[in-house]
Structure formats: C-alpha cells, structure tokens
Amino acid sequence: QQQVKQSPQSLIVQKGGISIINCAYENTAFDYFPWYQQFPGKGPALLIAIRPDVSEKKEGRFTISFNKSAKQFSLHIMDSQPGDSATYFCAAIVGGSYIPTFGRGTSLIVHP
Amino acid sequence: DAMVIQNPRYQVTQFGKPVTLSCSQTLNHNVMYWYQQKSSQAPKLLFHYYDKDFNNEADTPDNFQSRRPNTSFCFLDIRSPGLGDAAMYLCATSRSRGSPNYGYTFGSGTRLTVV
Numbered sequence: 001q002q003q004v005k006q007s008p009q010s011l012i013v014q015k016g017g018i019s020i021i022n023c024a025y026e027n028t029a030f031d032y033f034p035w036y037q038q039f040p041g042k043g044p045a046l047l048i049a050i051r052p053d054v055s056e057k058k059e060g061r062f063t064i065s066f067n068k069s070a071k072q073f074s075l076h077i078m079d080s081q082p083g084d085s086a087t088y089f090c091a092a093i094v095g096g097s098y099i100p101t102f103g104r105g106t107s108l109i110v111h112p
Numbered sequence: 113d114a115m116v117i118q119n120p121r122y123q124v125t126q127f128g129k130p131v132t133l134s135c136s137q138t139l140n141h142n143v144m145y146w147y148q149q150k151s152s153q154a155p156k157l158l159f160h161y162y163d164k165d166f167n168n169e170a171d172t173p174d175n176f177q178s179r180r181p182n183t184s185f186c187f188l189d190i191r192s193p194g195l196g197d198a199a200m201y202l203c204a205t206s207r208s209r210g211s212p213n214y215g216y217t218f219g220s221g222t223r224l225t226v227v
Contacts, residue, residue: 009152034216043116043202043218044155089154098143098206098214102154 003027004092006103013110019077021106023090026071030092034100035064035075038087047088048075080110115139116219118203124225125193133188133222135203141215144186146178147202149221155202161186162208190224198226 005024013019023033032051036044050057050064050073057064063076077084087107091100116137125131135144142163147155159168161180175197177189190197200221206214 036218041220041223043204043220045218046216087152093214098208099145099157099160100216104154105152107152 003101004090004103006090006106008106009104010107011109013080013108015080015082015110015112017080017110019075019080019084019108019110021075021088021090021108022072023074023092023103024070024072025092027092027094028071029094030101031095032093033064033066033073034091034093035062036089036091036102038089038105040086044089077108080108082110082112084108085110116203116205116217118201118219118222120222121220122223122225124227125190127195127226128192131190131193131224133190133201133203133224135186135188135219136184137203137205137217138184139205139215139217140183141205141207141217142183143206143208143214144180145204145206146176146186146188147204148197149200149202158188193224193226195226198224200224 034049035047037047038044048059048062050066052068061078066073087105089105090103093100119134145160146158149155158172175191179187202221203219206216
C-alpha cells in the first residue's frame with residue numbers, strides 16, 4: 001500500500017520553465033516532508049523539507065508548497081535548468097519515527 | 113568528503129553465488145539502513161539497525177542478511193542471488209533523534225548485476 005502518492009511519473013520541461021511535482025498522503029501522523037534529488041548512478045540527496053505548520057518554504061529556485069487540509073504538498077522548481085534533470089522523490093516521516101516513506105519518484109528532464 | 117561510502121560501486125556476481133556489499137560512515141549516526149532500488153522505482157527499505165538492534169522489514173526475503181560489527185560499518189549479504197536481485201543497493205544513515213530530517217544521508221550505492 002503506497003502511503004505517499006507522487007505524480008507525475010515523468011516530466012519534461014523547457015529550460016527556464018517551472019517544474020511542478022505533486023505528492024499526496026493519507027496518514028495524518030506524518031509530520032515531516034522532505035524532498036530528495038537523485039542523479040543517475042548516485043544516491044538520493046536531501047533537497048528541501050517542510051513541516052506541516054508552514055505552508056511554504058523556499059530555498060533558491062526550489063519551493064515546497066504544503067496544504068495540510070488537502071494532505072498534499074508539491075515541489076516547484078523555478079527557472080528550471082538542464083542541470084536539474086534528475087529523479088525527485090517526495091517522502092514523509094511519522095512523528096516520533098525516523099524512517100521516511102518514499103513516493104515512487106518523478107523523472108525530470110529539462111531541455112536546453 | 114564522502115560521509116557514507118559504499119563499496120564496491122559495481123558488483124557482478126554469478127547466480128547463486130553469495131555476495132557481500134559494504135557500507136561505512138563517518139557521521140557517527142546510530143541508525144544504518146539498506147535499501148534496494150530497481151530502475152525507475154523508489155528505494156525499498158530492506159532492514160535497518162538502530163544501534164545494534166536489527167529491524168527487518170516484513171517483506172524482505174530471507175535471502176538477504178545484514179551485519180553491523182560496529183557503529184561505522186554495515187554489510188549486506190545476499191546468500192543466493194537470483195536474477196531478480198539485480199538492482200542498486202543503497203546504504204543510508206541517520207540519527208534517531210533531532211530534527212530536521214534526522215541527518216538522513218545516502219551513499220552512492222552499489223549496482224549489483226547477477227549473471
């Protein structure tokens with residue numbers, strides 16, 4: 001049973017465009033929502049994360065939007081660059097736990 | 113600079129021949145994890161060590177075992193690899209307390225090929 005649903009599975013964006021990846025969850029015990037970026041042949045690396053008491057968090061070109069009532073959160077990549085081409089995983093961690101539940105991942109390709 | 117180091121980066125093994133993958137960390141994290149990641153899929157947690165305590169996921173096949181001789185090292189043993197075990201194996205570490213993100217850090221992975 002997939003506890004964190006991620007969409008789309010793949011995404012193609014032109015350079016300079018906005019990339020948007022969405023995730024939804026059911027378990028209201030989740031209280032920490034990290035996003036990971038994985039380049040081919042590498043392990044995932046933490047990109048940005050948010051707690052549910054905040055509706056938005058921005059770090060450079062990357063923004064997480066969080067909608068607690070809808071149990072949804074999304075990653076926005078502004079001014080997308082070819083170097084952003086990677087697989088992105090959303091994740092969620094239950095309060096009191098330390099083990100993330102991952103979404104299925106989104107393969108992002110940014111064309112020059 | 114690498115803080116979670118996996119060796120080897122690529123491993124080719126024969127069908128049914130035992131293989132061991134290794135992971136070491138310099139972060140002094142008390143939790144170490146092993147994930148299996150197949151192409152275009154999310155990492156799948158196989159098991160993790162909380163200090164010396166081993167925690168197996170319910171659906172991890174018996175063919176997979178792990179050892180953690182000390183805080184820094186953790187090994188993944190595949191007793192009789194099948195073709196379906198070909199995958200990227202990721203080691204990760206974290207703290208068990210303290211936010212944010214508990215310092216979750218992945219290694220670069222070992223790509224296992226079974227021939």
